[in-house]
Amino acid sequence: MSPPAVVLVGTRLPANLGSVARVMANFGLRDLRLVDPACAPDDPGARAVATHGETVLAAARTYPDLAAALRDRTRVWATTALARDLPLPVVHPRPAAAEARALAGAAFLFGPERTGLVAADLARADVLVHIPTDPAARALNLAQAVAVMAWEWSAAPWTPPVAPEPAPRAEVDGLVDHLVAAALRRGHYSEPRLRVRAVRNLRSAVQRAGFTRAEVRTLRGLVRVLDTVPPEPDRCD
Amino acid sequence: MSPPAVVLVGTRLPANLGSVARVMANFGLRDLRLVDPACAPDDPGARAVATHGETVLAAARTYPDLAAALRDRTRVWATTALARDLPLPVVHPRPAAAEARALAGAAFLFGPERTGLVAADLARADVLVHIPTDPAARALNLAQAVAVMAWEWSAAPWTPPVAPEPAPRAEVDGLVDHLVAAALRRGHYSEPRLRVRAVRNLRSAVQRAGFTRAEVRTLRGLVRVLDTVPPEPDRCD
Numbered sequence: 459m460s461p462p463a464v465v466l467v468g469t470r471l472p473a474n475l476g477s478v479a480r481v482m483a484n485f486g487l488r489d490l491r492l493v494d495p496a497c498a499p500d501d502p503g504a505r506a507v508a509t510h511g512e513t514v515l516a517a518a519r520t521y522p523d524l525a526a527a528l529r530d531r532t533r534v535w536a537t538t539a540l541a542r543d544l545p546l547p548v549v550h551p552r553p554a555a556a557e558a559r560a561l562a563g564a565a566f567l568f569g570p571e572r573t574g575l576v577a578a579d580l581a582r583a584d585v586l587v588h589i590p591t592d593p594a595a596r597a598l599n600l601a602q603a604v605a606v607m608a609w610e611w612s613a614a615p616w617t618p619p620v621a622p623e624p625a626p627r628a629e630v631d632g633l634v635d636h637l638v639a640a641a642l643r644r645g646h647y648s649e650p651r652l653r654v655r656a657v658r659n660l661r662s663a664v665q666r667a668g669f670t671r672a673e674v675r676t677l678r679g680l681v682r683v684l685d686t687v688p689p690e691p692d693r694c695d
Numbered sequence: 696m697s698p699p700a701v702v703l704v705g706t707r708l709p710a711n712l713g714s715v716a717r718v719m720a721n722f723g724l725r726d727l728r729l730v731d732p733a734c735a736p737d738d739p740g741a742r743a744v745a746t747h748g749e750t751v752l753a754a755a756r757t758y759p760d761l762a763a764a765l766r767d768r769t770r771v772w773a774t775t776a777l778a779r780d781l782p783l784p785v786v787h788p789r790p791a792a793a794e795a796r797a798l799a800g801a802a803f804l805f806g807p808e809r810t811g812l813v814a815a816d817l818a819r820a821d822v823l824v825h826i827p828t829d830p831a832a833r834a835l836n837l838a839q840a841v842a843v844m845a846w847e848w849s850a851a852p853w854t855p856p857v858a859p860e861p862a863p864r865a866e867v868d869g870l871v872d873h874l875v876a877a878a879l880r881r882g883h884y885s886e887p888r889l890r891v892r893a894v895r896n897l898r899s900a901v902q903r904a905g906f907t908r909a910e911v912r913t914l915r916g917l918v919r920v921l922d923t924v925p926p927e928p929d930r931c932d
Contacts, residue, residue: 477836477839480832480836480839481835481836481839483829483831483832484828484829484832484833484834484835484839485828486829509834509836510832510833510834511832550850551850552850589846590849590850591721591722591849592720592722592723594720594747595717595720595721595748596721596747597721597747598718598721599714599717599718599744599746601839602714602717602718602721602838602839602842605839605842605843605846606842606843606846609826609842609843609846612827612828612829613787613788613789613827
């Protein structure tokens with residue numbers, strides 16, 4: 459059983475980075491991934507508060523974009539303070555943690571301090587996690603949000619997986635990209651503004667299906683077959 | 696249903712004070728009590744990180760000692776990283792939060808950053824709470840420990856109380872003090888070094904009994920009766 463990765467997008471404050479690393483270590487999480495951070499993991503301000511989390515901080519990897527950070531992940535929970543107009547289920551941290559406990563490739567995703575995750579990033583998740591807070595004081599500090607998820611994960615009883623583990627993100631992305639490329643070649647998605655949204659919805663739908671690696675391979679094979687020019691039909695008359 | 700008080704003993708760092716206030720507000724806790732703090736709640740370093748928790752910080756009260764901070768509390772959970780040689784039950788945060796949810800006079804107690812609570816402070820609690828952490832990274836940041844307890848309280852289902860609410864601490868303390876004073880007048884506890892430990896154990900035992908206000912009154916009446924010089928018996932012969 460492998461602990462979830464914590465993926466931070468656009469983190470601004472070094473102290474938050476250090477506090478995240480510390481509380482991850484407290485609760486047995488080790489895999490910290492940074493996308494487009496405004497400060498480096500070896501920032502002195504991060505290291506000053508990382509007590510016990512120095513090794514997590516030192517091992518943190520930085521990625522050019524979210525897709526790259528999620529390549530080997532099989533199921534992604536994104537934290538969000540707001541209800542979004544996205545075709546994604548929204549769950550409480552407790553069932554999210556219980557499900558993550560049963561997987562080898564889970565990721566918990568957190569946005570920038572001020573703004574949270576944008577729709578394009580949320581669309582890379584399978585499930586949104588909403589941490590309920592007082593309406594008069596909604597915004598959680600980033601490290602506190604990580605604390606809640608890490609704590610819930612560590613406190614969750616291990617339960618055997620109820621479904622086969624989905625394919626890693628890179629393979630799901632490959633299927634989506636393959637589908638989109640084939641469609642573009644046929645003049646589909648020709649309106650660029652609509653294309654972004656349509657591709658995002660397609661990605662959500664394919665992700666949500668939870669295809670296994672074998673199923674993704676099967677489907678890519680089908681797309682490959684369909685993406686050929688059909689032979690002229692035999693003339694019978 | 697009234698949220699628990701958060702009682703911080705000997706807090707050193709202003710940033711922790713501010714972060715505690717913020718996460719309390721996030722999860723609906725409002726009653727912050729400080730015992731012997733090394734920094735004031737209006738320290739700029741506390742206010743700088745108190746986002747949403749400014750009112751909690753502004754309303755925080757400072758007490759000369761722990762007994763004074765707990766006078767109106769009916770049940771006290773003290774967080775501790777270490778197993779202690781104390782006659783107190785040790786529970787996981789989840790059942791602690793569920794029980795606190797059903798009470799009007801709960802308090803969660805947290806010690807100084809470096810050292811945690813000393814035995815004399817722990818003896819003022821009814822129950823110890825241990826937040827399980829990775830053995831390689833045991834020490835939680837103070838605000839993260841408060842975050843776990845506040846989150847667990849907010850996420851706990853409300854359950855009706857299973858036993859009558861115990862008397863407030865001031866009344867339990869009054870009973871213990873009364874008993875000890877009466878015993879001292881009779882030459883009991885004459886060895887000062889043993890007295891401290893004996894009184895602490897007595898306090899733990901009486902606290903743990905969970906006497907209601909009416910029961911405490913009954914018992915004090917009995918102590919008052921016993922604490923008089925008995926009249927000479929009637930001479931019958």
